[in-house]
Amino acid sequence: MSKARNLWRVKLNTASIVLIPAAVAINYIGKLFAEALKLPLWLDSIGTIFAGIVGGPVLGALSGLINNIIYGLTLSPASAVYGIASIGIGVASGVLAHYGMVSKLWKVIVFGIIVALVSSIISVPLNYVYYGGQTGNIWGDAAFAFLNAHHVNVILSSFVDNILVDAPDKVVSAIVAFAVYRVLPKRLTILFDNSQETTTLD
Amino acid sequence: MTSISLYVDKKSIVHDVDFLTKLIYCCVFIVAPIITGAVILGTFSFLVSLILIISAGALKKLMPIAALSLFVLLSVIIIQSAFIQGYHDVLFTIGPVHFYREGLIHASSIVVRFLDILLAFSLIVLTTHPADMVETLQRKGLSHRIGYVILSVFQIIPQMAQTMKTISDAQRSRGLETEGNIFIRAKAFLPLIGPVVINSLIGTRERAMALEARAFSAEVKHTYFRDEPVYRYKTPVRLILLLLLIVSIAWRLL
Amino acid sequence: MSKIIVKSLKYKYPLTEALALNGLTFQIERGEFIGIIGRNGAGKSTLCAALSGLVPHFFKGAYGGSILIDGINVKESKLSDIARKVGIVFQNPFTQMTGAKDSVTEELAFGMENLAIPKTEMVRRIDDALRLLEIENLRDKNPFELSGGQMQRVAIASILVMLPEVIVLDEPTSQLDPQGTEEVFKAIKRLSNQGMTIIMVEHKTEKIAEYADRVMLLDQGQIVAFDPPAKLFSLSNLEERGVRPPVFTRVAKGLDIHDQVGLYPVTLESTVNEVQKVYESH
Numbered sequence: 001m002s003k004a005r006n007l008w009r010v011k012l013n014t015a016s017i018v019l020i021p022a023a024v025a026i027n028y029i030g031k032l033f034a035e036a037l038k039l040p041l042w043l044d045s046i047g048t049i050f051a052g053i054v055g056g057p058v059l060g061a062l063s064g065l066i067n068n069i070i071y072g073l074t075l076s077p078a079s080a081v082y083g084i085a086s087i088g089i090g091v092a093s094g095v096l097a098h099y100g101m102v103s104k105l106w107k108v109i110v111f112g113i114i115v116a117l118v119s120s121i122i123s124v125p126l127n128y129v130y131y132g133g134q135t136g137n138i139w140g141d142a143a144f145a146f147l148n149a150h151h152v153n154v155i156l157s158s159f160v161d162n163i164l165v166d167a168p169d170k171v172v173s174a175i176v177a178f179a180v181y182r183v184l185p186k187r188l189t190i191l192f193d194n195s196q197e198t199t200t201l202d
Numbered sequence: 203m204t205s206i207s208l209y210v211d212k213k214s215i216v217h218d219v220d221f222l223t224k225l226i227y228c229c230v231f232i233v234a235p236i237i238t239g240a241v242i243l244g245t246f247s248f249l250v251s252l253i254l255i256i257s258a259g260a261l262k263k264l265m266p267i268a269a270l271s272l273f274v275l276l277s278v279i280i281i282q283s284a285f286i287q288g289y290h291d292v293l294f295t296i297g298p299v300h301f302y303r304e305g306l307i308h309a310s311s312i313v314v315r316f317l318d319i320l321l322a323f324s325l326i327v328l329t330t331h332p333a334d335m336v337e338t339l340q341r342k343g344l345s346h347r348i349g350y351v352i353l354s355v356f357q358i359i360p361q362m363a364q365t366m367k368t369i370s371d372a373q374r375s376r377g378l379e380t381e382g383n384i385f386i387r388a389k390a391f392l393p394l395i396g397p398v399v400i401n402s403l404i405g406t407r408e409r410a411m412a413l414e415a416r417a418f419s420a421e422v423k424h425t426y427f428r429d430e431p432v433y434r435y436k437t438p439v440r441l442i443l444l445l446l447l448i449v450s451i452a453w454r455l456l
Numbered sequence: 457m458s459k460i461i462v463k464s465l466k467y468k469y470p471l472t473e474a475l476a477l478n479g480l481t482f483q484i485e486r487g488e489f490i491g492i493i494g495r496n497g498a499g500k501s502t503l504c505a506a507l508s509g510l511v512p513h514f515f516k517g518a519y520g521g522s523i524l525i526d527g528i529n530v531k532e533s534k535l536s537d538i539a540r541k542v543g544i545v546f547q548n549p550f551t552q553m554t555g556a557k558d559s560v561t562e563e564l565a566f567g568m569e570n571l572a573i574p575k576t577e578m579v580r581r582i583d584d585a586l587r588l589l590e591i592e593n594l595r596d597k598n599p600f601e602l603s604g605g606q607m608q609r610v611a612i613a614s615i616l617v618m619l620p621e622v623i624v625l626d627e628p629t630s631q632l633d634p635q636g637t638e639e640v641f642k643a644i645k646r647l648s649n650q651g652m653t654i655i656m657v658e659h660k661t662e663k664i665a666e667y668a669d670r671v672m673l674l675d676q677g678q679i680v681a682f683d684p685p686a687k688l689f690s691l692s693n694l695e696e697r698g699v700r701p702p703v704f705t706r707v708a709k710g711l712d713i714h715d716q717v718g719l720y721p722v723t724l725e726s727t728v729n730e731v732q733k734v735y736e737s738h
Contacts, residue, residue, distance in 0.1 A: 201520030416567030
């Protein structure tokens with residue numbers, strides 16, 4: 001990834017555009033498999049993270065946003081609001097990848113934790129408006145109830161509720177996205193790099 | 203099977219309403235109860251949306267959406283009424299857990315707000331064809347590229363779900379363990395999802411080329427093959443909705 | 457004037473060292489049917505992409521030389537303008553469906569919507585294309601519910617409605633079953649009879665021999681030969697270039713049956729003719 005690449009370039013090429021539905025579908029499939037295997041994680045942001053890694057923060061953000069619009073139109077109309085958190089995940093992935101956080105396994109783990117922090121910070125106010133601070137995940141909500149019962153402030157309890165669920169989830173998602181990125185031929189992933197230009201041969 | 207859209211393809215007076223008017227309805231019926239802060243108004247909005255959904259013949263598709271939120275709402279009620287500090291008025295007690303009246307009131311206002319938002323959104327989604335939503339927005343200036351993305355997801359997801367089934371059957375027949383303790387199940391995740399993901403990403407290249415071959419990048423004002431839906435009463439209906447919003451703001455201020 | 461004029465065309469994909477196309481110069485006339493053959497990696501798909509402007513506009517990379525189509529320079533033109541002149545059809549019918557439309561007619565309309573064609577004109581062109589490809593019965597079907605052969609014909613139709621003058625087909629039947637393959641070849645034959653300029657990459661050399669006016673053999677990004685089928689498939693070192701001549705030619709070579717100038721027959725009819733001559737002379 002060249003440093004010269006314009007990180008926030010907004011005009012996307014057609015390959016990047018076509019990557020968005022694929023990223024949303026990957027999120028969806030991740031979620032389905034996680035449910036089928038009864039894993040205690042969501043695993044529904046692998047595609048968004050991948051889009052951020054190969055296409056930068058703008059593509060990541062767009063994948064996250066569209067992902068939640070689609071969830072809103074197909075699964076639960078209320079989940080569209082969490083699009084803001086998904087945008088955060090996509091942007092964070094794009095920026096972190098740009099700064100070389102996807103080269104080694106330990107870096108990918110840190111990458112996942114930072115993405116989880118970002119998404120939790122955005123989700124907390126939303127959870128507060130929606131559910132009075134909960135997430136709907138049984139482990140996180142148990143922690144929320146415990147902290148509340150021990151006089152911890154609602155916002156902090158809600159944040160702990162979130163990060164407990166999010167950190168392992170985003171670390172695993174980031175590792176999967178990273179594994180896919182490593183397996184794919186460079187010839188393919190370069191198509192999503194919007195800074196490529198044609199040069200002249202003689 | 204080929205589309206995962208929640209759209210219920212029927213004819214009704216709700217279906218006849220154009221997308222923008224429904225969008226205005228949705229905003230007003232979500233915002234007004236929040237502005238006034240009155241639970242009674244929230245309950246009213248929620249009931250109106252429910253009646254409209256029933257009259258559009260879409261109640262059956264609403265059920266799974268509602269069921270999905272049921273668990274969350276239940277846990278909201280329990281936690282808000284039993285575990286939040288500072289309440290005094292015990293309503294009833296189950297084992298060691300006290301349920302407080304204040305908490306229950308707070309929980310019920312959360313539940314009403316949630317249901318109100320859920321049903322207002324559902325009304326749009328259940329009664330508007332996705333292509334009509336997207337094309338309406340495109341006519342108002344939404345980029346065609348984004349419009350394409352939204353519509354294509356509806357078909358690409360079920361297609362991938364089908365591939366996913368084929369691949370998981372194949373992996374299982376090769377002896378991949380998908381049951382057992384959590385580590386065994388977690389280990390199965392990558393071999394299951396990997397091939398589907400890689401397949402679909404490799405497919406993006408040819409699909410992108412095929413789109414280019416069909417002038418996807420042309421920078422002209424597009425035309426539409428689908429006819430634009432027209433709603434006869436759009437002006438009066440929109441005016442009434444706006445009036446409702448103004449009344450609720452006035453209610454709050456007075 | 458020739459329809460397509462290619463001059464010392466060179467091309468290198470991003471991140472690679474070797475030239476995928478290494479100095480191609482040739483011309484194609486209006487209405488010709490051109491077959492392209494060669495081993496994997498010979499540059500066939502890259503040439504298709506270059507003729508349709510995907511090289512360099514989609515792939516970027518490094519480009520040299522020029523392609524003129526009807527006097528328009530591909531390198532200097534926008535992809536959407538080239539799409540009006542040259543249509544391209546790929547291997548996989550699934551990935552060629554936009555996925556954003558839920559009936560065949562809407563699928564066909566997609567390209568025309570992008571080009572701002574008025575609705576009445578769209579309807580007319582869609583009817584024509586459906587009729588020509590014999591898929592009128594599919595018009596209201598969801599594209600993803602079709603068989604491979606039907607879907608591939610929809611892909612061809614969706615290009616056809618943009619009224620290109622040249623159609624490039626990159627192994628259009630390689631992922632189809634025998635029945636689908638037959639349907640698609642019949643459709644291509646019909647396009648050719650209508651006077652369309654057709655350029656087709658295809659491993660089934662029997663089909664190339666049957667349809668093509670001239671055949672281009674590529675190897676390592678260069679043109680080895682560009683001749684009528686009988687001359688090209690009579691070359692001696694084809695197997696070394698990764699090409700299997702048509703089965704008739706192989707039989708004829710084995711029996712040393714050829715015409716007066718030493719060319720082997722390449723189709724069923726020409727083989728029968730030559731065998732008959734040999735039979736009569738005995």
